[in-house]
Amino acid sequence: MSTKNPVAQAMNYFLRRADTFTRFLTEGRICLTNNAAERALRGIALGRKAWLFAGSDRGGERAAAMYSLIVSARMNDVDPQAWLADVLARINDIPNPRLHELLPWHWKARHHDHNTIAA
Template identity: 80%
Template sequence: MWMRDTCQRMSSKNPIAQAMSYFLRRPDMFTRFLHDGRICLTNNAAERALRGIALGRKAWLFARSDRGGERAAAMYSLIVTARLNLVDPKAWLADVLVLINDMPNPRLHELLPWHWKTLHQSNNTIEA
């Protein structure tokens, strides 16, 4: 294989040789998109999703404690999950805050955005 031969002739400290060596240790990871057309060739979607975090970093600097930072991260994660499931985060959060107090622990998973969306779609169908 051309890459293996070229990599062996280069110094191991050469950045190109290091990159080639990295690829050669994991060829299946770098060629998976050839076998599964659902895999995106770029990480643009992930970078766009993280853009809000980068922009808010300065505002979140003063979370006052590690626990406050963890809570902010959990809330942000829930909001992004709702968006990824095409659920309005404000409507979902408002409804969940009303329902969560009366919901038994074994059923809390029903309040997750993808379950909530299904429940509201079926309720909207009944009302329509």
């Protein structure tokens, strides 16, 4: 088979990256598909025409950052509205080295502990 044959090119591509394509076999946290990521982006794709004109590049960058935060919260089973409200209320009082505590997965653990103690 010629090296220019599309099948040979695809096989060579796979063979050069075999460890990447088979990593899911040894690492159970890796999903076989990107369906979860596509579902998370579905709302953004559906609204693309409405958001085409964000006002400016900076506005588009801010919108992208907000979508990233909201999707991160959802992927960690955190209510984005409650999380953002709490983070915005507390962010000025937290020193830079502790900002990681406001990330959705840390926030969820902290609020779960507080709710368990209160119950």
